[in-house]
Amino acid sequence: MRTFKSLLIAVSLLGGLTSAFAADKLLSKADLAAANSLRERALADPTSWQLVESLTTEVGARLAGSTGDKAAIQWGLREMNRLGFSNVRAMEVTVPHWVRGEAECAVLAPWPVNIPTLALGGSVGTDPAGVEAEAVMVKDLAALAALPAGAVKDRIVYFSNRMDRTQDGSGYGRAVPVRTQGPSAAAALGARAIVIRSISTGSNRFAHTGALRYQPDVPRIAAFAISNPDADALERQFASGEKVRMRLRSTARDLPPEKSANVIGEIPGTDRANEIVILGAHLDSWDPGVGAIDDGAGVAIMMGVAKLIRELDLKPRRTLRVVLFANEEFGTSGSRTYTTAAQAESVRHVMGFEADFGAGPVWRLSSRVNPNQLPVVEQIQRALAPLKLARGGNAANGGADLDGLTRAGMALLSPDLDGTKYFDVHHTANDTMAQVDPASLRQATAAFAVAAWLAAQYPGEWETVTEAKPARR
Numbered sequence: 001m002r003t004f005k006s007l008l009i010a011v012s013l014l015g016g017l018t019s020a021f022a023a024d025k026l027l028s029k030a031d032l033a034a035a036n037s038l039r040e041r042a043l044a045d046p047t048s049w050q051l052v053e054s055l056t057t058e059v060g061a062r063l064a065g066s067t068g069d070k071a072a073i074q075w076g077l078r079e080m081n082r083l084g085f086s087n088v089r090a091m092e093v094t095v096p097h098w099v100r101g102e103a104e105c106a107v108l109a110p111w112p113v114n115i116p117t118l119a120l121g122g123s124v125g126t127d128p129a130g131v132e133a134e135a136v137m138v139k140d141l142a143a144l145a146a147l148p149a150g151a152v153k154d155r156i157v158y159f160s161n162r163m164d165r166t167q168d169g170s171g172y173g174r175a176v177p178v179r180t181q182g183p184s185a186a187a188a189l190g191a192r193a194i195v196i197r198s199i200s201t202g203s204n205r206f207a208h209t210g211a212l213r214y215q216p217d218v219p220r221i222a223a224f225a226i227s228n229p230d231a232d233a234l235e236r237q238f239a240s241g242e243k244v245r246m247r248l249r250s251t252a253r254d255l256p257p258e259k260s261a262n263v264i265g266e267i268p269g270t271d272r273a274n275e276i277v278i279l280g281a282h283l284d285s286w287d288p289g290v291g292a293i294d295d296g297a298g299v300a301i302m303m304g305v306a307k308l309i310r311e312l313d314l315k316p317r318r319t320l321r322v323v324l325f326a327n328e329e330f331g332t333s334g335s336r337t338y339t340t341a342a343q344a345e346s347v348r349h350v351m352g353f354e355a356d357f358g359a360g361p362v363w364r365l366s367s368r369v370n371p372n373q374l375p376v377v378e379q380i381q382r383a384l385a386p387l388k389l390a391r392g393g394n395a396a397n398g399g400a401d402l403d404g405l406t407r408a409g410m411a412l413l414s415p416d417l418d419g420t421k422y423f424d425v426h427h428t429a430n431d432t433m434a435q436v437d438p439a440s441l442r443q444a445t446a447a448f449a450v451a452a453w454l455a456a457q458y459p460g461e462w463e464t465v466t467e468a469k470p471a472r473r
């Protein structure tokens with residue numbers, strides 16, 4: 001009996017201790033109430049829309065190294081100052097300067113037709129007369145590697161691989177190797193140029209560009225993308241069994257590297273000001289469109305979040321730092337420069353957010369936190385309930401710009417943007433304001449604002465995450 005009683009006392013003591021321990025590691029009622037106000041304000045606030053409208057209208061396309069890129073830096077500094085951010089500054093970044101020029105793609109036989117095309121980013125041009133050769137169709141890199149020796153020597157290689165539509169964007173990661181590695185893989189076998197079916201889910205005739213990666217020890221050959229309907233039409237020519245002859249021409253070229261900049265502004269923290277909650281997006285864009293969804297929307301969401309928190313005079317405990325990264329699209333030199341600089345700073349990056357997947361809505365909250373912090377993520381999830389988010393797992397990847405910080409163990413909260421239609425538009429001439437839905441953008445801004453505010457207020461430590469980072473989408 002005595003034993004049972006003491007056991008009861010021990011259990012109740014332990015229970016009391018556990019809940020006392022947990023309570024001081026959970027978000028306060030006041031912070032959660034502020035999150036509610038922030039959410040409601042964000043759902044009615046036009047700032048994110050106005051920012052992406054201003055960036056796409058007044059600056060437009062902003063490929064790394066271009067005059068648009070330089071104008072975007074000035075735009076970012078001006079708007080951050082106008083919105084009242086602190087410590088607004090530009091961090092110099094060296095970026096490549098590739099010029100697209102003109103591109104032409106024609107089928108000469110069996111049935112002549114001109115096909116709208118875009119050179120892949122970073123590709124070399126052709127001779128002025130172009131490349132004319134028989135074309136060989138393969139599905140992907142594995143199919144190319146399986147061809148008999150000499151099968152593509154002096155030929156044009158056409159990759160027919162089609163991207164799957166998915167909400168989380170995973171179809172892109174599966175399809176994109178033909179763009180990044182296809183040119184050198186084909187060149188290593190003696191091919192003279194490549195054409196790919198766009199890494200896109202679109203059904204219009206806008207070709208989709210994006211960066212390739214040449215291998216250093218292989219000749220550089222020209223590389224082109226054509227839209228899905230044009231790829232379908234080309235494949236009908238192959239299906240005839242006749243030899244398909246094509247001519248390709250491109251004036252793409254590299255110019256010397258240029259200076260660009262990461263644009264940075266803050267809402268300073270109070271008692272934990274040396275801990276940074278970073279809000280990242282990228283300022284550069286591809287050149288055929290004006291980068292409204294990639295990544296004007298991300299820029300606008302992050303600046304909108306910081307503006308709302310400042311305007312409500314919420315005084316975050318940790319410092320909220322908005323970073324508009326230079327050159328995400330052409331090798332992430334902005335991110336690498338930032339990561340190196342961060343190592344020399346006296347502050348610590350404890351939590352990351354990145355918006356680089358369109359203009360919303362947000363459909364899910366994923367995380368990458370030390371399991372000790374999962375109860376707080378659950379609290380944040382509950383604060384987001386009116387926005388109807390599902391709970392994702394604890395294996396969030398973040399985006400390309402936070403890659404270095406994440407590999408060093410920074411925790412992530414990821415309000416996941418719905419990617420179902422993103423790749424209809426991404427990296428095409430069709431990436432304009434017409435693709436941005438104001439209500440979805442406000443919902444996304446609200447989701448990021450609530451999560452960022454609560455991450456800044458967490459009374460415990462955001463501990464380092466030691467698990468290996470999952471593969472990028």
Ligand SMILES: [Zn+2]
Nearest residue numbers: 294295328356
């Ligand atoms: Zn992007």
